[in-house]
Amino acid sequence: MDSTKINEQKKHINLWPALVFGGALILFALVAVGVINQYIQTVIMFIGINIIMSSSLNIVNGYMGEFSCGHGGFMLVGAYVSSALSVLLFTDSSWVGHSLLPPSTAIFLFPVVIIIGGIVSAFAGLLVAIPSFKTRDDYLAIITIAANFIFVSLVNNLEFVGGSRGFMGMKNAIYAMEDIIRLPYMLIWTVTFAVLAVFFIRRLMRSTFGKGISAIRYDEISAEIMSVNTNHMKVVAFMFSSGLAGIAGGLFAHVLGFINPSSFNIMKSTESLVMVYLGGMGSLSGSVLSAIIFTFLLEAMRPLQILKWVLIPLMLILLMQFIPEGLLGNRELTDVFPKLKRFFRRRDI
Amino acid sequence: MMLEVKDLKVRYGNIEALHGLNFHVDRGEIVTLIGANGAGKTSTLLSLSRLPQPEAPHVVEGDILFDGESILKTEPHQLVERRQMALVPEGRHIFGNLSVRENLDLATYAVQKDTKFVSSTLDLVYSLFPRLYERRKQRSESLSGGEQQMLAVGRALMTGCKFIMLDEPSMGLAPVLMYEMFRALKELNEKDITILVVEQNAKVALDFADRGYVLDTGEIIAEGSSEELSTNKDVQKAYLGG
Numbered sequence: 001m002d003s004t005k006i007n008e009q010k011k012h013i014n015l016w017p018a019l020v021f022g023g024a025l026i027l028f029a030l031v032a033v034g035v036i037n038q039y040i041q042t043v044i045m046f047i048g049i050n051i052i053m054s055s056s057l058n059i060v061n062g063y064m065g066e067f068s069c070g071h072g073g074f075m076l077v078g079a080y081v082s083s084a085l086s087v088l089l090f091t092d093s094s095w096v097g098h099s100l101l102p103p104s105t106a107i108f109l110f111p112v113v114i115i116i117g118g119i120v121s122a123f124a125g126l127l128v129a130i131p132s133f134k135t136r137d138d139y140l141a142i143i144t145i146a147a148n149f150i151f152v153s154l155v156n157n158l159e160f161v162g163g164s165r166g167f168m169g170m171k172n173a174i175y176a177m178e179d180i181i182r183l184p185y186m187l188i189w190t191v192t193f194a195v196l197a198v199f200f201i202r203r204l205m206r207s208t209f210g211k212g213i214s215a216i217r218y219d220e221i222s223a224e225i226m227s228v229n230t231n232h233m234k235v236v237a238f239m240f241s242s243g244l245a246g247i248a249g250g251l252f253a254h255v256l257g258f259i260n261p262s263s264f265n266i267m268k269s270t271e272s273l274v275m276v277y278l279g280g281m282g283s284l285s286g287s288v289l290s291a292i293i294f295t296f297l298l299e300a301m302r303p304l305q306i307l308k309w310v311l312i313p314l315m316l317i318l319l320m321q322f323i324p325e326g327l328l329g330n331r332e333l334t335d336v337f338p339k340l341k342r343f344f345r346r347r348d349i
Numbered sequence: 350m351m352l353e354v355k356d357l358k359v360r361y362g363n364i365e366a367l368h369g370l371n372f373h374v375d376r377g378e379i380v381t382l383i384g385a386n387g388a389g390k391t392s393t394l395l396s397l398s399r400l401p402q403p404e405a406p407h408v409v410e411g412d413i414l415f416d417g418e419s420i421l422k423t424e425p426h427q428l429v430e431r432r433q434m435a436l437v438p439e440g441r442h443i444f445g446n447l448s449v450r451e452n453l454d455l456a457t458y459a460v461q462k463d464t465k466f467v468s469s470t471l472d473l474v475y476s477l478f479p480r481l482y483e484r485r486k487q488r489s490e491s492l493s494g495g496e497q498q499m500l501a502v503g504r505a506l507m508t509g510c511k512f513i514m515l516d517e518p519s520m521g522l523a524p525v526l527m528y529e530m531f532r533a534l535k536e537l538n539e540k541d542i543t544i545l546v547v548e549q550n551a552k553v554a555l556d557f558a559d560r561g562y563v564l565d566t567g568e569i570i571a572e573g574s575s576e577e578l579s580t581n582k583d584v585q586k587a588y589l590g591g
Contacts, residue, residue: 208461215455218444221404225436226508227429227459330446 020195027191031184041187043299045255048190049248050291052197054275055284056244061273062281062330063205064237065217066132067141070148071245072268074121076261077151078246079253080161082117083170086254089113091172103176110177111189114250121246122239124151129238133231136220148269155261166260170253190251197244202284204240213237217282245272274316280326285333290326350417351376351512351543352397357411359396366392366406367567374512379534379544381554381575383588384564390547391439393564394516397545398436399425415512430459435510439517441501445490449481452489452500456507466509473540474503477533495526502533506542513537515546519553531557551588555579563588 027044030036036044053071060068090106092099101109127150131143156164177185204210212233215223224230253259275294279286297315301308319326328336352374359367367389374380384390395405397413399420413420415432428434444452453474457467475482478499484492489500498518505513518534519527527550535557538544548554555561555575563571563584571584578584 208458211455212458215444218446219442221400221438222442222444222504224400224425225398225429225438226456226504227426229424229426 045190047295048194051194052248053272054287054291056241057272057276058287059241068144070144071272072264073148073151074242074245075249076264077121077124078117078249081120082113082250083253085113086173087169093169106173107177117250118243118247122243125239125242129235152261168258171257280328282330283328286328353414355412358409359406361406379558381558381561382547383551388564389567429508433511435505435508437501437505437515441497443489450485453507456504460509494521512543519550
């Protein structure tokens with residue numbers, strides 16, 4: 001029985017890397033020849049950022065079954081830390097004066113700055129992880145909302161990063177990079193980080209360690225008596241999730257070139273929640289799919305202006321009414337369309 | 350002495366649930382704690398398995414010794430790894446969304462590196478409960494109550510335990526399944542696994558155990574070998590229906 005299984009597995013060619021690299025190359029080629037204009041590029045960048053947001057929130061809300069709705073707060077931490085760093089390091093500004101490093105180093109250090117933003121917001125994630133040892137469900141949701149409010153009002157009152165007026169200048173780091181070689185840097189980095197985020201989440205959730213995170217969702221007591229250190233798992237899951245949100249925030253800040261605290265308020269967290277529930281809890285491909293659909297929907301509804309904020313919540317209500325488990329439920333795309341399995345190598349449980 | 354409980358007092362908030370329990374379990378024994386509802390049976394098991402506060406009571410006095418060492422400071426997830434103690438909780442607590450096989454796999458969390466042990470224990474579980482083998486691909490919440498209980502015991506075995514605590518394994522089972530369950534436990538005991546079983550069904554429990562303790566409102570009111578207890582007049586009157 002086992003030998004046939006191995007033979008079968010050999011037939012599956014892993015097309016993942018080829019697909020991703022091919023897609024990215026085609027995308028960059030199209031940008032280079034000018035087929036894809038600035039606007040479409042921006043939409044693609046937002047898709048990348050939203051993919052990171054939804055798939056990282058899915059670790060906590062989907063796989064672990066806790067309810068966190070303060071994801072925007074961690075995005076804020078990442079956005080401010082990485083923007084402040086890139087202004088500090090790479091640009092001459094009225095804020096701190098002369099740049100600490102030659103602006104040209106941005107070309108190598110830009111991803112490092114984004115990742116530092118992620119690391120800081122991972123530690124901010126502890127603020128939510130520690131209360132989650134004792135509380136769950138609705139109470140944890142309240143704590144996460146509170147954390148979101150804390151971050152927003154903290155930054156609102158921090159004069160040296162602009163307070164409620166917002167913070168800008170990080171775009172100069174991108175311009176410094178473009179002075180050396182003209183490349184669509186932000187597009188490259190958002191796509192790269194989105195692909196890496198999905199890749200790492202997939203690896204984490206497939207590992208035995210990740211199975212422990214899922215075990216918490218199914219039954220916390222059982223997980224504990226099956227020797228899963230639930231507290232440790234929760235810390236890891238919350239930190240990983242909020243760290244990725246921080247990375248998304250850093251990218252978001254550098255794409256827009258301007259951030260203010262109110263862009264990361266509860267609305268932002270709600271958007272991430274909508275994406276997770278649209279895609280299906282505990283479904284990574286669902287999160288990716290819903291991030292794409294949701295970003296397109298937002299753009300399509302742009303002419304409607306303020307009416308957009310009537311239609312999106314309405315959409316959420318209809319979603320909960322008719323497909324409460326989301327587009328894919330807790331299945332992956334390969335479970336819905338089994339023929340896709342031919343393209344991916346799959347470990348049998 | 351494998352497990353020794355010394356003067357154990359536990360509280361839920363302000364309410365004292367156990368007023369100083371003393372009992373012990375020797376290696377290779379089957380010991381049963383019997384008692385009516387609210388006697389403190391589950392509280393005892395929960396404090397033994399060191400589950401965190403909201404689920405389990407707070408130990409205020411006394412000590413729990415396992416192999417001569419106190420486990421009061423041990424985290425529940427370490428009990429399996431370090432002490433090879435496993436709990437089959439009341440209400441089974443299986444992972445309903447997962448298949449039978451996945452449930453068993455998850456339980457090997459602590460011993461997964463030892464693939465030889467994992468595959469041999471899996472064979473053992475399937476031979477003890479052939480029903481589980483038949484249904485290994487089925488979602489575990491679709492199993493019958495008895496099969497779920499078998500799965501809960503199987504899962505405990507997969508953790509590589511030497512000491513199993515069972516909380517009312519007979520609950521909600523048809524008599525046939527109940528006897529099958531106890532037969533399987535007896536078989537496990539012969540494979541050198543020590544068993545502590547908490548039961549409301551005193552008759553079955555005493556038929557199957559070597560020794561027993563009778564618990565009433567947080568105190569042990571009688572103890573002895575199974576024969577002694579089943580012939581004890583008070584126990585007969587209170588728990589064995591005259």
